Amino acid sequence: MEHYLDIIQKLKEEFPIGTVQFTGSKRPYIPNQVYTDRLESATESKWNKVIKELDINVTHRYVKAIVTITIGEHSRDGYGVAIIKGDPEQDPSGVINAVDLAMNSAFIEALDSFQMGWRDLAPHKTSEKEWGSNPALSHLLSTEPPNGSTPTNPRALTSHICLVCSKPLIQADWELLNHVPNLRRDKMIYCFNDIPAHHKRKIPEFEISNYLLRIK
Ligand SMILES: [Zn+2]
Incomplete structure (x- = not known):
């Protein structure tokens, strides 16, 4: 495995023009797949993702996720929360969507602490x-x-x-x-x-x- 600092440097490098996308409400974001691809290439696939906590609270209709990303000896936690839409007892797809959303935001939050995508998002x-x-x-x-x-x-x-x-x-x-x-x-x-x-x-x-x- 390459030196940790070299890997971090690669993670922080700017993405190609057009990588930053915008949500319906014009919030800039970088798609998850782009981050994963960068992680893969910068670490030569030597990174790890662990779900530290997944709390599906049907009563109060939210999902909370904590994801840990590990590169070498360094780990970073990210958390994400999502609202369960609709009635989970009638339609479980609301729970599945909320789990996906919470996990995705937790993943991106963990990567954020490695400063991935900062150069790209800062101008926006x-x-x-x-x-x-x-x-x-x-x-x-x-x-x-x-x-x-x-x-x-x-x-x-x-x-x-x-x-x-x-x-x-x-x-x-x-x-x-x-x-x-x-x-x-x-x-x-x-x-x-x-x-x-x-x-x-x-x-x-x-x-x-x-x-x-x-x-x-
Ligand atoms: Zn001039």
Whole structure:
């Protein structure tokens, strides 16, 4: 088996474009099969899933599941809860569906603690209340290492070239792109003046004022 840290690195790698899907209510998610496939290839099939707890509560109509994923010597628990729909005594399929749902969410929650899919989901979770907008996790939105040697001078020129004017972005421009929801900063590179209006509108106002202060 490969070194644990190498495996974790592989688990955290970005998935191909188009992997993130959206539920009916527009919540971003990565299908279970994609996670399983990544686990298989990164660990060379040397991972394990154990159902630690499965509580089917017919009286109160819910199912609770705790799943443990083990890679090498490291284990992570994930839990999931689902409501049993309909009357279980008339139609047991409600129970089966709830068990499936609870198990799936427990599985994904356990994988989440290995940071799988974070890079892919972060750009879709940048509204103020969501974790993707947390400054401590902003490195997930960038293709650079978290403690990279990027210049701190906001007016310093970067190696990133604007798609529109072909001029290099200054550091503040480059950092501002992090605050454009749903923008792939590795491909869609714009200087401040050339950020398309429909994208610019979505930048939180305080980020714009912060930007303008920095480049003064
Ligand atoms: Zn430009």
